[in-house]
Amino acid sequence: xxxVLEIRDLRVYFDLTEGTVKAVDGVSFDIRRGEILGLVGESxxxxxxxxxxxxxxxxxxxxxxxxEIVFHRxxxxxxxxxxxxxxxxIRDIRGKDISMIFQEPMASFSPVYTVGAQMVEAILLHExxxxxxxxxxxxxxxxxxxxxxxxxxxxxxxFELSGGMLQRCMIAMAMSLNPTLLLADEPTTALDVTIQxxxxxxxxxxxxxxxxxxxxxxxxxxxxxxxxDRVAVMYLGNIVxxxxxxxxxxxxxxxxxxxxxxxxxxIGIRKTRLETIKGMVPDPYNLPTGCRFHNRCEKFMKGLCxxxxxxxxxVKPGHKVKCFLYxxxxx
Amino acid sequence: MxxxxxxxxxxxxxxxxxxxxxxVGYVRAVDDVSFDIKQGETLALVGESxxxxxxxxxxILRAxxxxxxxxxxxxxxxxxxxxxxSRDELKPxxxxxxxxxxNPYTSLNPRMKVKEIVGEPLLVNGIAKGKxxxxxxxxxxxxxxxxxEYMIRYPHAFSGGQRQRIVIARAIALRPKLVxxxxxxxxxxxxxxAQILNLLMDLQEEFALTYLFITHDLxxxxxxxDRVAVMYLGKIVxxxSTEEIFENPKHPYTETLxxxxxxxxxDLREELVPIEGEVPNPANPPSGCYFHPRCPYxxxxxxxxxxxxxxxGTEDNPHYVACHFAESLKLRGVKITL
Numbered sequence: 131x132x133x134v135l136e137i138r139d140l141r142v143y144f145d146l147t148e149g150t151v152k153a154v155d156g157v158s159f160d161i162r163r164g165e166i167l168g169l170v171g172e173s174x175x176x177x178x179x180x181x182x183x184x185x186x187x188x189x190x191x192x193x194x195x196x197x198e199i200v201f202h203r204x205x206x207x208x209x210x211x212x213x214x215x216x217x218x219x220i221r222d223i224r225g226k227d228i229s230m231i232f233q234e235p236m237a238s239f240s241p242v243y244t245v246g247a248q249m250v251e252a253i254l255l256h257e258x259x260x261x262x263x264x265x266x267x268x269x270x271x272x273x274x275x276x277x278x279x280x281x282x283x284x285x286x287x288x289f290e291l292s293g294g295m296l297q298r299c300m301i302a303m304a305m306s307l308n309p310t311l312l313l314a315d316e317p318t319t320a321l322d323v324t325i326q327x328x329x330x331x332x333x334x335x336x337x338x339x340x341x342x343x344x345x346x347x348x349x350x351x352x353x354x355x356x357x358x359d360r361v362a363v364m365y366l367g368n369i370v371x372x373x374x375x376x377x378x379x380x381x382x383x384x385x386x387x388x389x390x391x392x393x394x395x396x397i398g399i400r401k402t403r404l405e406t407i408k409g410m411v412p413d414p415y416n417l418p419t420g421c422r423f424h425n426r427c428e429k430f431m432k433g434l435c436x437x438x439x440x441x442x443x444x445v446k447p448g449h450k451v452k453c454f455l456y457x458x459x460x461x
Numbered sequence: 462m463x464x465x466x467x468x469x470x471x472x473x474x475x476x477x478x479x480x481x482x483x484x485v486g487y488v489r490a491v492d493d494v495s496f497d498i499k500q501g502e503t504l505a506l507v508g509e510s511x512x513x514x515x516x517x518x519x520x521i522l523r524a525x526x527x528x529x530x531x532x533x534x535x536x537x538x539x540x541x542x543x544x545x546x547s548r549d550e551l552k553p554x555x556x557x558x559x560x561x562x563x564n565p566y567t568s569l570n571p572r573m574k575v576k577e578i579v580g581e582p583l584l585v586n587g588i589a590k591g592k593x594x595x596x597x598x599x600x601x602x603x604x605x606x607x608x609x610e611y612m613i614r615y616p617h618a619f620s621g622g623q624r625q626r627i628v629i630a631r632a633i634a635l636r637p638k639l640v641x642x643x644x645x646x647x648x649x650x651x652x653x654x655a656q657i658l659n660l661l662m663d664l665q666e667e668f669a670l671t672y673l674f675i676t677h678d679l680x681x682x683x684x685x686x687d688r689v690a691v692m693y694l695g696k697i698v699x700x701x702s703t704e705e706i707f708e709n710p711k712h713p714y715t716e717t718l719x720x721x722x723x724x725x726x727x728d729l730r731e732e733l734v735p736i737e738g739e740v741p742n743p744a745n746p747p748s749g750c751y752f753h754p755r756c757p758y759x760x761x762x763x764x765x766x767x768x769x770x771x772x773x774g775t776e777d778n779p780h781y782v783a784c785h786f787a788e789s790l791k792l793r794g795v796k797i798t799l
Contacts, residue, residue, distance in 0.1 A: 172650040172651060172652060173650055292739055294739055295739070322509040322510055322677065322740070323509065323677060323679075323718060323721040323722055324509065324717055324718065324721045324735065324736060324740075325509075325739060326721065326723070327720075327721040327723070327734075327735035327736075328735040328736075328737075330723065330735075331734070331735045349650065349651060350651075350723065351651070351725040352680075352722065352723030352724055352725045353723045354725075355723065355724065355725045355726055355727045355729075355730075356723045356724070356727070356729075356730055357723075375727045376727050376728075379725070379726060379727050389652070390651060390652060391725065393651060393652055393654075393655040394651055394654075394655070394680070394725055395654075395655070395658070395680040395681055395683065395684050396680060396724070396725055396726075397679060397680045397683060397707070397719070397722055397724060397795050398683075398707075398795045398796055398797055398798060402662070403659055403662070404655035404658055404659055404684060405655065406652070406655045406656045406659060407652040407655075410620050410622055410623070410652075410653065411620070411650070411652075
C-alpha cells in the first residue's frame with residue numbers, strides 16, 4: 131500500500147537541568163494512505179512528542195538527535211527533520227498537507243478572535259482566495275461537522291461554545307484544506323462519553339469522505355479498538371508492538387500489550403479483582419537498561435532482557451514486536 | 462442496614478446580574494435527589510460533567526450547604542441529620558465522612574511532608590501525637606501499599622498513582638464510615654488505574670468502608686459498585702443494582718451511556734452509534750423530561766410532563782426509573798459475565 135509518511139529511527143531528546151530525557155528513542159513506523167493508525171501508550175511514553183516532531187512544533191528544549199521523517203508529497207519525498215522549523219517549507223506543509231487536532235479545544239483556540247476568523251486565517255495562509263470565499267468555505271465546513279446554526283457559530287467566540295462544539299470547529303479547521311495526514315492528539319480525552327462517541331463517529335465519516343490518513347494518538351484502548359486500522363503500542367520512547375487492529379486485540383504478543391489489555395476494566399466482564407501491571411513507569415531520567423519494560427515484565431529473562439535491547443521481529447506479515455520471546459537474541 | 466439516607470436533597474446556585482447582583486434565576490445543580498446507602502456497600506453515582514454528581518457529594522459532606530433536603534447518617538443506633546446541623550454541631554461528625562479527590566496533583570499540599578499530610582487528621586482530632594502518631598502513619602502507609610520510609614518525603618517526589626495512595630491513606634486515617642470517592646482514577650494512567658481500584662476494594666473489606674463512588678466511567682462502575690444511580694441534569698433518572706442497570710437498563714439515557722463507551726474490542730465496532738445533541742444548560746432545562754431533546758424514543762408527553770421516579774423492580778431488588786415509557790421500551794443493555 132502507498133505510504134504517506136515514513137518515520138525511521140527517530141530519536142528526540144530533551145535537555146533539561148536534571149538531565150537528558152530520551153522521550154522518543156528509536157521509533158520507526160509508516161502511515162499508509164487512507165488509514166487510521168492508532169498510537170497508544172501511557173502518559174510520558176512519547177506519543178505526543180512523536181506527533182510534534184512530524185510538524186516540527188517541538189518545545190525549545192527538545193532536539194531531534196537522529197532519524198528521518200519522510201513525507202510523500204505530490205510524488206516527491208521530503209525529509210521533515212531537515213527542514214528549518216521556522217522556515218517557509220514546513221509552514222507551507224502545516225495546516226495544509228499535515229494538520230493537527232489537539233486534546234484541549236478550549237486551550238487551542240485564541241480567546242480573543244471569533245472561531246470563524248481563526249478558521250478563515252488558516253485558509254488564507256495557504257490559498258489565494260478572497261476573504262468572502264474563505265468565509266463561505268468555513269461555513270460549509272462547519273455544516274459538514276454538523277454544527278447547528280453554522281452561520282451564527284462562525285461569528286462566535288470560543289467561550290460561547292461547549293467543548294464538544296469547539297472540538298468540531300477544530301476538526302473543521304483541520305480538514306478545511308483537505309490534508310493528506312491528520313494528527314489527532316487525544317482528540318476526545320477532554321470530552322464526555324456521549325460527546326466522545328459523536329466526535330469519533332464524525333472523524334470516521336470525514337476520513338471516509340476525504341480519504342485522509344489519520345495518526346490517532348490516545349491512551350484509551352477502547353478508542354483504538356473502535357477507530358484504528360492498525361495500532362502501534364508505545365512504551366517509554368519505543369514502539370514495542372505494531373499490528374493490524376483485529377490481530378493486536380486477538381493475539382497481543384508483547385508482554386506490555388498483553389498486560390495493558392488485561393488491566394483495563396471491560397464492560398460486560400465483571401471481576402472482583404483487576405489484573406495489574408506491577409510497579410510503575412520508571413523515572414525518565416534514569417531509564418532501565420536493555421528492554422525498558424524488563425523490570426515490570428512477567429516473562430523477564432535475567433541476563434538477556436536487562437542487558438540487551440531487543441530488536442524488532444516480524445512475527446507474522448504486518449505484526450512486529452520488540453521482545454526476545456519472539457527471537458532476536460543471537461544477533 | 463442503612464448507613465446514609467439522602468432525602469429530597471437540593472442545591473441551587475443563584476444566577477446574578479448587574480452591579481447589585483440581582484438574582485435572576487437559579488442553576489439547579491442538584492434537584493430533589495433521594496437515595497440511601499447500606500453499610501458496607503458501594504453506590505456509584507454516574508453521569509456526564511455538569512450533571513451534579515460532585516455537588517451532590519459535597520452537599521452530603523457539608524463541604525457546601527445544601528439548599529434543602531435531609532442527609533441522615535446512622536451511627537451506632539443514633540441518627541444525625543447532617544444537612545440540618547450548624548457548623549459547630551457538625552464538627553464531631555466530620556470524622557465519619559471522608560473524601561478522595563480526583564486530581565492527586567492538586568489535593569496534596571506541596572509544602573507538607575507525607576507524615577504531616579496523613580497525620581494531620583489524627584492530630585487535629587486528638588487521636589495520636591508524637592511517636593504514636595508516627596506509628597499510625599506508618600501503618601496507614603503500609604495499608605495503602607507505600608513504604609513507611611516515604612513519610613519524610615514531600616508530595617512532589619511521588620508519581621500520580623502513589624499520590625493517590627497518599628490521598629487514600631489520609632481519607633481512611635480516622636476510620637471513617639463513609640468515603641466519597643470523586644473520580645479517584647480519572648487522572649491516572651490505565652496501568653495504574655487497576656492498582657488503585659483493587660486497593661479501594663481491599664480497603665473496603667479491611668476497614669468495613671462504605672463508598673459513594675462518583676465517576677463518569679461505566680467500565681469502572683461495573684467492577685466496584687453494588688448499586689448504580691444514573692444522574693442527568695441534577696436528577697437521578699435510574700437507580701438499581703449494577704446487574705440490573707447494565708443488563709436491563711430502563712432509561713434511554715442509561716442505554717446511551719452504555720453504548721457510548723468505546724469497547725476495547727474491534728469486533729464491536731457497530732456499537733458506537735452516537736446520539737445527537739449535548740447536555741442542556743442546567744440554568745434553563747428543557748420542559749418535561751430533561752432528556753427528551755436527545756431521546757430517540759421521545760413522544761409528545763415527554764415534552765410536557767416530568768416523569769415520576771418509580772419502582773419497576775421487586776421489593777428485594779428495586780429498580781427505580783424516571784421515564785414515561787420505562788415499562789414498554791425494549792432497551793439494549795450489556796450482558797455481564799463473571
